[in-house]
Amino acid sequence: MDKIFEYIPQGLIITLVAIVAAVGAMLGVISYLILLERKLSAWMQDRRGPNRVGPMGIFQPFADGAKFLLKEDVIPANADKVLFLAAPGIGLLTTMLAFAVVPYGPVGAAGAPWFLRFIIVPGVDIGIVFIFAVTSLAVYGVILGGWASNNKYSALGSLRASAQVISYEIPLGMSVLGIALLGSTLDIEKILTQQASGGFWSWYFWTQPLACLIFFTSAMAEANRLPFDLSECEQELVGGFHTEYSSMKFALFFLGEYTHVITTSFLTAILFFGGWHFPWIATAESAYAGAWIVKLLVLLAKVFMVIVLIMLLRWTIPRFRFDQLMNLSWKALIPLSLANMLSVMTVLQFGWDRWLLGPISIGLFVLAGVISVGFKRAEIRHRPSAAELSQQLVT
């Protein structure tokens, strides 16, 4: 066995293991996340959810997978075949590629087996920008799929998607700039180790709560998750951009969306909640045997909590109207993220205490709330009454 390893470069094995672990775990986990989402939806709506296949329905993902594979594969008659077939692939490929720089475990932890690295591409010093760049390409899948279907509902869905993704990319990028300034790096691994070595109170959530909110909201919009899934809303657009898609091609779109959700959850946990760090049990100093397993479990638990939060939000907040969606991005999130970035720059430039950033963030949030409520009240006060409106119509 050792003889064989002599001829294979160790780096190759490590990278292959990292890729296989990430992709394999991703595909397996996604099928069970779908089951979890269906169960959670059911519980929130006082139903039972899927419970026919196996005890508690735990074999439902296999049934779903078989159904995806066996269903008829329809390509509409006047569709643009090349793009129609390419679109789901582009969607999945780009979201999967973004995961390459996300550390999914304690990178470089002592005691871990040599072939486990927990990140596919280590040491990318523009990690966050790389993720934004690659996920900004994911919209091509949605746009091309909608356009190539030669269906008006699909085209409308993809038009909405392109407007939405372009709008929400701006606050998404700007919200992370605060962390980049505070840690003076864009490397995700370094941001994680900074928080881990700083302890519980150096989690960036405490200094950047507003940025966390903006990041989470924009990332949900980027992933087309439910409060923001206007590109596929059922009441208006049948299925939106994937109306014409069936069987495995539809499944690829679905996989892409869930991969996006998982990447977002990893990023939220790592950038704002300390990654694998947790006081007492998983710190930078913890050196007991099996510490790396605990760190891995802590990170995965945090990610799982974020995913569950996203699923709960799905049935908690109703879908936005399209003008509300655009207003939220352009009139609320972008100014707020700019103000947040400016406050970080001010604090760093004048060498003030970093803890000021928490209250500043809360103050900005309250200010934004007061302004928006004030505007709405002024608008309601000056709204023309029914009599005035009819008068206007007559004249």
Add this chain to the structure above:
Amino acid sequence: MSDSAVQGVLYGSLAAGAIGMWLATSPRTAALRVLGAFLASAGLIAAVAMFSGPGGDVTNKILFWLFAGSALLSGVLMVTSREPVYAALWFALATLGTCGLFMMQAAPFLAAATIIVYAGAIIVTFLFVIMLAQQQGRSFYDYRARTPIMSIVASWLMLAALLWNFQAWQKAPMAAAGPALTAEAATNPFSQPSDVDQFDSLRALGLSLFGDYLYAVEIAGTLLLVAGIGAIAIAPRRAEGTL
């Protein structure tokens, strides 16, 4: 070959390429157009052949030809494709190929920023417009070349200027492998590269942008701001009934 001979061949092949392209766009017989296309590509290849190939090991060479070739091929397909949507997509692929070249030059931030701005935002906006104006069949103006001579002269002049610059750089001794920003090239003390940098590759870029090229950055920013204000001023108001 002497310097003047090299320059003669370079500009001769460029001129031949320009004439070939003019022949290819002119609405004459098909044989002339084929001849023109042949002449244009031959001129281009002859001009590019004056430069030495990519340096580095085999992997580097393969990657270079992969990225450069895909960028070039997508560029050609973008110009020649008849469907506007496909043209936009080939544009996106050309951008991605160029970003690969940026990556090979150890400029990952530039690559990522180009992907975000061009492939992620600008071309998506193009697609948006193309889908809104989705026409059945193509209009007559898609087949016609207006003022072909002007555009051919402009494009080949720009190519000649670029190649002349590259040639000048190639002669300079600092073209050997190493950091893109060498100590001699850095005009301000901040942007001199250091081997051990606790900050990342972004530091050198930021210091260079806001040190060496401060005025250029500020002028570009002001220009963008003015353009943004102008766009808002031009855009019709809701009261005017167009939105």
